[in-house]
Amino acid sequence: MELQERKQRDAQMRASINQKLVESGERERLMELLRTRLIECGWRDQLKAYCKEIVRQKGLEHVTVDDLVNEITPKGRGE
Structure with a gap:
């Protein structure tokens, strides 16, 4: 499989997963969990x-x- 085709397939897969997460409400739940964890570990501060x-x-x-x-x-990304 060509690199360009793989990138396109990966982008389509990410879009599909994101859509399912949004539709199910899981995306917002995961975002809230992430916010909470980042605050708890002191990253935000x-x-x-x-x-x-x-x-x-x-x-x-x-x-x-x-x-x-x-x-x-x-720094925020830990790079």
Whole structure:
């Protein structure tokens, strides 16, 4: 199977799974479970503190939302 065909099939599979999760209400349940777990483990508070530190370092007038997103995304993803 060609790489392009496999990517297309995978995209269709993801769309189908997502649709079934939405229809069954499981997607929202899983999202809420994830939110709860991230809060419980301190991940949310750590990112919030990291954002505050970036703002302190650069100064409020020199930081945009896009700057914060670009700074915290790798940390939030654990990269």
